Amino acid sequence: MTVLDRHVAAVRTPTVRERLRTNRGIIVIGALVVLGALLLALVQSSRTVGLLDPDATDPTGSHALAVLLQDQGVTVVRVTTARAAADAVTRAPDTTLLIAPTAPLSDRMLQTVQSAAATYTVLVQPDDVLVSAYAPWASVSGFRVSTDEVAPGCDWYVATRTGGLPASGATYSTGRSDLSSCWGGGVVDTGRGGATGVAGATGVVTLVGMAEGLTNKHLGESGYAAMALGTLGRTHTVVWWLPSASDPQQFADSGDVSIGDLVPSWVRWALLQLVLAMLVVVWWRGRRLGRVVVEPLPVVVRATESVEGRARLYRRGHARDRASDALVAATLTRVRARLALPRSASADVVVAAVSARTGRPATEVAAVLTPGSSPIDDAGLAGLADALDALENEVRHS
Amino acid sequence: MVVTGRAALLALLLTVPVAVFARSLAVVLLLDIALVLLLAIDASLAGSPRRLSFARSGDRTTRIGEEAVVTLAVRNDGPRVVRGVLRDAWAPTAGVAVTRHALALAPERVVRVAAVLRPTRRGERRPDLVTVRSLGPMRLAGRQVSHAVPWGVQVLPGFPSRKHLPSRLARLRELDGRTALMVRGQGTEFDSLREYVIGDDVRSIDWRATARASDVMVRTWRPERDRRVLIVLDTARTSAARVGDGTRLDASMDAAFLLGALASRAGDRVDLLAFDRAVRADVRGATGGDLLPRMSRALSDVEPLLVETDAHGLVSAINARVRQHAFVVILTALEPSALREGLLPFLPALAARHTVALASVRDERLEQLAASRGDAAAVYDAASAETAIADRDRMTELVMRSGVEVIDAGPDEIAPRLADRYLALKSAGRL
Incomplete structure (x- = not known):
């Protein structure tokens, strides 16, 4: 093939290597962005943020307390779901369950957690629901914000060892005298913060109203650390439950099953595979066989555009006078040519000639060819056009 | 992949x-x-x-x-x-x-x-x-x-009017020396003397020759050859208008081809010029069978431009190409606004030096619009079209008054009509 040896063709699709080279900048930038995001994610995962979270190092977290507990040989197990909390409690023989006020609890979550019996249960700033579930003998009585220290005022051994504490946080009242209501629980007018130890059916339950005392920010103040360690350090394992709003048991109450529970598991995988198959179909149909051919085309203008535009202007402006004048003038021109009249012949001359030719009375012809006034409406204009046509036809055929 | x-x-x-x-x-x-x-x-x-x-x-x-x-x-x-x-x-x-x-x-x-x-x-x-x-x-x-x-x-470019060429060439032969012409005009020259046959115009009897010969002799004439024909295509705004199946420029080119083919066969020298604000195509000095291919090639890439014709430049370009008397055909549009501010003022001077024809491809849609009747919208359309036709006719009259031949016909008619006008002028010896 001598023709083919004169290699006239040039490959236009870049190879993978060429593509890598030309897009080097973009690839490097993309790689840097991904790397940066990964690094950021790694750094952030070790410094989580969250209220009373044993892993969180921000002011509202509780990492400091968790570290203190671990130094004392206490294992802190952080859980976020009711099921995990119950499992962790049952796994260890002797546990303290801490329930943080991070989300409201559903009945089902409570049932799940209460199915596992912890030796000690510490409720941090519990709401009515939690109090009635764990400590029906107590109730929420108020909330106080104050920096004044208050004496324990009870004989609970933790309280006596701790001493005075700032009276901040929720307060709880109880009608039973056999319970220790400390830090203001026994004072009539103010129940200043309280930790109430009680031996009940679900083990020993402690209500801690002063939640902020457990946070990184306030743990170092007065006796908070002593109180927290005394309350949580009674066993070798602390199950630290941070209830979450996205707990699977949050909404599926009282035995109701979701549609996801009813659908067999293979349907989910089959659907996933169908989605992947659709992606392959998109890949198949989405790749064009060569680029779209573009072609500059010459300009073409509609010749009567301006005429039609003027017609629309006439119509919008109801320019019946102009329109009728144009029609009459055009008919006069054609009739003059038809009757061999000079172009300068006046309308009256034309009227007379037409009348003579067609035998129609001159007044009738004049009414069409020299209308005194323009039509009063569009129907009149259409009528005038028809009358002109009829007259012209008569002239042509006479 | x-x-x-x-x-x-x-x-x-x-x-x-x-x-x-x-x-x-x-x-x-x-x-x-x-x-x-x-x-x-x-x-x-x-x-x-x-x-x-x-x-x-x-x-x-x-x-x-x-x-x-x-x-x-x-x-x-x-x-x-x-x-x-x-x-x-x-x-x-x-x-x-x-x-x-x-x-x-x-x-x-x-x-x-x-x-x-x-x-x-x-x-x-x-x-x-x-x-x-x-x-x-x-x-x-x-x-x-x-x-x-x-x-x-x-x-x-297409040459659909090629089908009209044989009949026009036959008419040309009639005019040409092969059939003697009995009428004498400006652009005719003496051809020969021959014997009188019944039916000849008695005015063409050459008495001097008759006296010398034993028979009655008549003079015959033939149209002059080697006349200059300049075809000018206006490629500006008005040539972009859609007329019939193509643009006005397409129909104008078709007419230019027929005229070029006919005139070159008639022995005239044909030049071509396409112009809007500058020269778009220029064919000069083509002879015989070379003309049509050269015209085709020159016009194949010419497209309408949305600009106003530079009439002064156009007339200068015409004058630069033809110094002696010539037949100048300007293929443009009888559009009042474009002509009035463009070519019209230059036409009398041009017509004084040359035989000038202005050929315009007519938009037949205008006549259709003028005949529309029925509802009010149609009548307003008709009125607007009648106004446009009246304007166009006035412009035609103005152009004719400046001594210019006007050929105004639809896209299918313009080529044969222009060819006929050429033949008529040639037989009248006006080229």
Whole structure:
């Protein structure tokens, strides 16, 4: 093939290597962005943020307390779901369950957690629901914000060892005298913060109203650390439950099953595979066989555009006078040519000639060819056009 | 990498084993990774669409309404069979019906695919890229590469009025020396003396010759040859108007071709000028059979421009080309606004030096609009059209009054009408 040896063709699709080279900048930038995001994610995962979270190092977290507990040989197990909390409690023989006020609890979550019996249960700033579930003998009585220290005022051994504490946080009242209501629980007018130890059916339950005392920010103040360690350090394992709003048991109450529970598991995988198959179909149909051919085309203008535009202007402006004048003038021109009249012949001359030719009375012809006034409406204009046509036809055929 | 419908079908069929066996996400992902690997292997086994050589051959010129064939030869320089599809892309107005061809090319073999062009627009038509999609042995996936294989087909303007040429040439022969002309005019010259036959005009009897001879002799005349004809095409704004099937410029070109063919056969020297604000096409000094090809080539790339004609420049260009008396045909539009501010003031001076004809392709839609009746909108349309016609007629009269011949006809009529006017002027000796 001598023709083919004169290699006239040039490959236009870049190879993978060429593509890598030309897009080097973009690839490097993309790689840097991904790397940066990964690094950021790694750094952030070790410094989580969250209220009373044993892993969180921000002011509202509780990492400091968790570290203190671990130094004392206490294992802190952080859980976020009711099921995990119950499992962790049952796994260890002797546990303290801490329930943080991070989300409201559903009945089902409570049932799940209460199915596992912890030796000690510490409720941090519990709401009515939690109090009635764990400590029906107590109730929420108020909330106080104050920096004044208050004496324990009870004989609970933790309280006596701790001493005075700032009276901040929720307060709880109880009608039973056999319970220790400390830090203001026994004072009539103010129940200043309280930790109430009680031996009940679900083990020993402690209500801690002063939640902020457990946070990184306030743990170092007065006796908070002593109180927290005394309350949580009674066993070798602390199950630290941070209830979450996205707990699977949050909404599926009282035995109701979701549609996801009813659908067999293979349907989910089959659907996933169908989605992947659709992606392959998109890949198949989405790749064009060569680029779209573009072609500059010459300009073409509609010749009567301006005429039609003027017609629309006439119509919008109801320019019946102009329109009728144009029609009459055009008919006069054609009739003059038809009757061999000079172009300068006046309308009256034309009227007379037409009348003579067609035998129609001159007044009738004049009414069409020299209308005194323009039509009063569009129907009149259409009528005038028809009358002109009829007259012209008569002239042509006479 | 490209995938085929088979790959999509395979992915779809994978749903069955997934539904029956898969119990976790990992299994599904594993199956699909296996599928992608299979596609990649198939694509890598495909013959390289990169290692192909191409060459084109075939027609270089054609005319609107005619066919051109451009052949693309493909040779496989790679070691594997290239199997798949080839797309030889052309611009839409090249009118290539089949651009995709199945391909099965063994190594070192050559295959030829033909592109049959039926161009719908004049000018240079170039092919776009040649794209080859080569599929693997399993037909699941493949690779795709585009190649640039340059070529060019010059599409010359159509000459639909060619059918009028034979009848006009016959009329020309009648005028020409072959049939003696009995009438004497300005542009005629003495041809010969011959014997009187019954029916000859007695006014053409040459008494001097009759006295010398024993018989009654008459003089015959023939039209003068070697007259100058300048065809001027206005390619500005008004030539872009759609008239009939094409633009006004297309119809004007058709008329220019017929006039050029006729005048060159009549022995006149024909020049061509296309102008808007500058010279777009210029044919000078073409002789005989050379004229039409040169005109076609010069006009094949001329397109209307949305500008106003530079009338002063146009007249200067005309004067620069014809110094002596000539027949100047200006193919433009009888559009009052464009003419009044353009060519009209220059026409009297031009007509004083030359025989000038102004040919305009009429838009027949205007007459249709003027005849529309029925509802109010139609009557307003008619009134507007009548106004436009009246304006046009006034302009025609103005142009004629400045001593210029006016030919105003529709796109199918303009070419024969212009040719007839030329013949009439020639027989009247006015060229």
